[in-house]
Amino acid sequence: xxxxxxxxxxxxxxxxxxxxxxxxxxxxxxxxxxxxxxxxxxxxxxxxxxxxxxxxxxxxxxxxxxxxxxxxxxxxxxxxxxxxxxxxxxxxxxxxxxxxxxxxxxxxxxxxxxxxxxxxxxxxxxxxxxxxxxxxxxxxxxxxxxxxxxxxxxxxxxxxxxxxxxxxxx
Amino acid sequence: xxxxxxxxxxxxxxxxxxxxxxxxxxxxxxxxxxxxxxxxxxxxxxxxxxxxxxxxxxxxxxxxxxxxxxxxxxxxxxxxxxxxxxxxxxxxxxxxxxxxxxxxxxxxxxxxxxxxxxxxxxxxxxxxxxxxxxxxxxxxxxxxxxxxxxxxxxxxxxxxxxxxxxxxxxxxxxxxxxxxxxxxxxxxxxxxxxxxxxxxxxxxxxxxxxxxxxxxxxxxxxxxxxxxxxxxxxxxxxxxxxxxxxxxxxxxxxxxxxxxxxxxxxxxxxxxxxxxxxxxxxxxxxxxxxxxxxxxxxxxxxxxxxxxxxxx
Numbered sequence: 378x379x380x381x382x383x384x385x386x387x388x389x390x391x392x393x394x395x396x397x398x399x400x401x402x403x404x405x406x407x408x409x410x411x412x413x414x415x416x417x418x419x420x421x422x423x424x425x426x427x428x429x430x431x432x433x434x435x436x437x438x439x440x441x442x443x444x445x446x447x448x449x450x451x452x453x454x455x456x457x458x459x460x461x462x463x464x465x466x467x468x469x470x471x472x473x474x475x476x477x478x479x480x481x482x483x484x485x486x487x488x489x490x491x492x493x494x495x496x497x498x499x500x501x502x503x504x505x506x507x508x509x510x511x512x513x514x515x516x517x518x519x520x521x522x523x524x525x526x527x528x529x530x531x532x533x534x535x536x537x538x539x540x541x542x543x544x545x546x547x
Numbered sequence: 548x549x550x551x552x553x554x555x556x557x558x559x560x561x562x563x564x565x566x567x568x569x570x571x572x573x574x575x576x577x578x579x580x581x582x583x584x585x586x587x588x589x590x591x592x593x594x595x596x597x598x599x600x601x602x603x604x605x606x607x608x609x610x611x612x613x614x615x616x617x618x619x620x621x622x623x624x625x626x627x628x629x630x631x632x633x634x635x636x637x638x639x640x641x642x643x644x645x646x647x648x649x650x651x652x653x654x655x656x657x658x659x660x661x662x663x664x665x666x667x668x669x670x671x672x673x674x675x676x677x678x679x680x681x682x683x684x685x686x687x688x689x690x691x692x693x694x695x696x697x698x699x700x701x702x703x704x705x706x707x708x709x710x711x712x713x714x715x716x717x718x719x720x721x722x723x724x725x726x727x728x729x730x731x732x733x734x735x736x737x738x739x740x741x742x743x744x745x746x747x748x749x750x751x752x753x754x755x756x757x758x759x760x761x762x763x764x765x766x767x768x769x770x771x772x773x774x775x776x777x778x779x780x781x782x783x784x785x786x787x788x789x790x791x792x793x794x795x796x797x798x799x800x801x802x803x804x805x806x807x808x809x810x811x812x813x814x815x816x817x818x819x820x821x822x823x824x825x826x827x828x829x830x831x832x833x834x835x836x837x838x839x840x841x842x843x844x845x846x847x848x849x850x851x852x853x854x855x856x857x858x859x
Binding site: 400426 | 565566568585588589
């Protein structure tokens with residue numbers, strides 16, 4: 378139970394930081410997606426159940442302040458959490474390059490999901506019209522993927538140090 | 548037996564439950580539960596968001612004040628020198644006074660803001676306390692809600708220093724968007740870049756002021772706006788084009804008062820075969836610089852609101 382409360386609190390703080398603080402520090406685009414990094418972390422460390430529930434909860438907290446796009450992040454983050462959970466105990470996530478690569482790929486997968494979603498449900502995603510694709514790829518996909526990948530090893534280390542008694546919970 | 552089956556397949560079962568919930572939340576846009584969750588979310592997060600916003604604002608304003616103090620000191624020295632020169636020659640004193648007034652206006656623009664809101668329309672000043680946590684959908688949560696008299700669909704404007712090449716820097720009222728969702732203590736703004744935020748506008752130039760059209764967002768990321776339904780038979784003077792033409796709210800078919808700046812025409816997207824003109828418009832509002840907004844207390848007639856709700 379402690380693990381769940383810890384995860385909820387850490388997700389809540391992350392969403393709050395993303396909504397309030399990061400917007401002031403990094404105005405415009407290119408904010409890191411801390412919720413995604415957390416979803417990947419908990420998925421890799423805790424397994425499928427931990428990954429998917431963290432993704433679902435993180436997505437829900439991200440979607441609550443948004444309007445008609447409600448549900449988009451819940452769906453994407455749950456899928457990513459599920460995917461990351463399936464890699465539990467199959468990969469070693471302790472060194473910089475592995476974490477960098479995994480989060481880099483994880484972010485690309487997320488961006489791909491947004492792109493596919495925008496093609497299938499343009500009225501829900503409303504990301505861009507045809508002419509905006511290149512800008513979207515350069516400004517969002519490239520910047521966010523790199524920022525996430527560079528930031529992830531530090532967040533993973535911090536969470537490891539906090540030692541959230543996750544293993545016990547599982 | 549069932550328990551064993553559930554235990555063995557709990558990951559997959561929970562995954563399907565979560566997937567069903569996710570898809571349902573996308574499919575059913577107007578769920579009562581969603582509004583209730585938003586209400587609870589805003590109630591819980593608002594104090595933290597306000598605290599964080601307040602702290603960061605204090606730090607950034609302290610920093611800005613420090614920077615501004617130096618800048619102002621230099622400007623004052625320059626002004627003093629200029630004043631001495633002007634006083635000595637006793638010429639163009641009026642121009643200098645205008646310059647001082649302009650600088651003063653820039654310094655104290657926050658104090659000037661309430662006076663600029665159209666006096667005929669009551670307004671509510673609010674601070675943006677939260678923004679979208681992700682990079683995709685720009686939504687803004689303000690710290691005023693139902694309790695303060697804010698209602699759905701009310702227009703939102705802001706005051707910004709407009710910086711355009713070849714134009715003097717001016718403090719202007721600009722359209723931000725509309726109120727999209729209201730909870731007891733907070734409200735969410737639908738920005739004009741959203742395709743669902745449609746505003747009736749007209750060209751500002753006296754030459755073409757009778758030409759109107761509809762402004763609509765290209766998409767939350769694209770940032771640009773599209774101007775449609777402009778009369779194709781528009782008579783341009785000589786070799787002129789409409790590029791860089793200013794657009795303002797028309798005051799017709801809209802809750803926005805007349806004459807609030809929306810943006811300027813960037814590109815002609817008109818199609819020869821079409822019987823209307825279409826343009827790409829750059830909005831004046833810069834969301835990354837926005838911290839305070841004004842919600843104008845103008846509402847759509849109740850019957851129209853009901854009709855819109857029923858259509859949704």
